Amino acid sequence: DIQMTQSPSSLSASVGDRVTITCRASQSINNYLNWYQQTPGKAPNLLIYAASSLQSGVPSRFSGSGSGTDFTLTISSLQPEDFATYYCQQSYSTLYTFGQGTKLEIK
Amino acid sequence: EVQLVESGGGLVQPGGSLRLSCAASGFTFSPYWMHWVRQAPGKGLVWVSRINSDGRSTSYADSVKGRFTISRDNAKNTLYLQMNSLRVEDTAVYYCARVDSGWDYFDYWGQGTLVTVSS
Numbered sequence: 398d399i400q401m402t403q404s405p406s407s408l409s410a411s412v413g414d415r416v417t418i419t420c421r422a423s424q425s426i427n428n429y430l431n432w433y434q435q436t437p438g439k440a441p442n443l444l445i446y447a448a449s450s451l452q453s454g455v456p457s458r459f460s461g462s463g464s465g466t467d468f469t470l471t472i473s474s475l476q477p478e479d480f481a482t483y484y485c486q487q488s489y490s491t492l493y494t495f496g497q498g499t500k501l502e503i504k
Numbered sequence: 505e506v507q508l509v510e511s512g513g514g515l516v517q518p519g520g521s522l523r524l525s526c527a528a529s530g531f532t533f534s535p536y537w538m539h540w541v542r543q544a545p546g547k548g549l550v551w552v553s554r555i556n557s558d559g560r561s562t563s564y565a566d567s568v569k570g571r572f573t574i575s576r577d578n579a580k581n582t583l584y585l586q587m588n589s590l591r592v593e594d595t596a597v598y599y600c601a602r603v604d605s606g607w608d609y610f611d612y613w614g615q616g617t618l619v620t621v622s623s
Contacts, residue, residue: 398566431609433549440599440613441549447607484549488608491563493539493551 399423399487403496409504414475418499420468420485429489432461432470435498436481444483445470475501506530506612508600513617520590520621526583526600526614534558534578537603539610540585542596542619552598553585568594590621 400423410416420430428448433441443452445461448468458473472479480503485496512524526538540552553564553574562574573586583600597618601610 429607431607433610435549440615441610442613443609443611446604446609446611450607452611486549486551486610488603491554492565493554493608495541495549495551498548 398492399426399490399494401485401487401494401496403483403485403499405499406497407500407502409502410475411504412475412477416472416475416501418470418483418485418501420463420470420496422466422468422487422489425465426487426489428464429487430461430463430468431486431488432459433484433486434479434481435484441484477503506602508602508612508614510598510600510614510617513598513619515620515622516590517623518590518592518621521586521588522590522619524585524587524598524600524617524619526585528581528583528602531602533581536605537608538574538576538583539601539603540574540583541599541601541610541613542594543599543616544593544596547596550596554603555583587619590619592621595619595621 402421430448432445435441449461483499507529509527539554555574559576571589575584597616599616600614602612604611
């Protein structure tokens, strides 16, 4: 199975900050990397697909980059509603796997 | 509006069985591959199973292989997950999710149904 490793596991930041979350795959997954945001008690919400494509309706402060094994999610200027948990997910293998999550908290 | 609504969760004893359903509406169900993803309390997302559009091809995570069975009824626009030989570690919120046919990302999710395995 392809293992997905996110870093950091948690992050404290302030409104207006620029933050970056990293996701590393245990083998090359080309661009088959997706990012989701989840708030407590809710289902995950797709932010970025195919490593860098912004899902319709998602604010442009979210961006993704990377290919192969190393990927990043960047939030350019944190808003109050962005404090949540973020997950990467690979869809290169049919045995889909998620990263362990990054919890973004208010400093 | 695309909607996925799970049902069938509840409390079950270890070794017991449960069948989850996911009713789809607002889109043409039959062409889409569908998945189940679960999340244990306070933990991360874990992929469980997927089924192709006609139901003839399925895959499972190693942790549920041989115990869980995914199926679908395209005439009823419904996805199922039959869970047998349940274990305490199967306790989780179970989400159904639709997959986009190109890059295989989960574009729509249900609200989830809680399965609790406890004596």
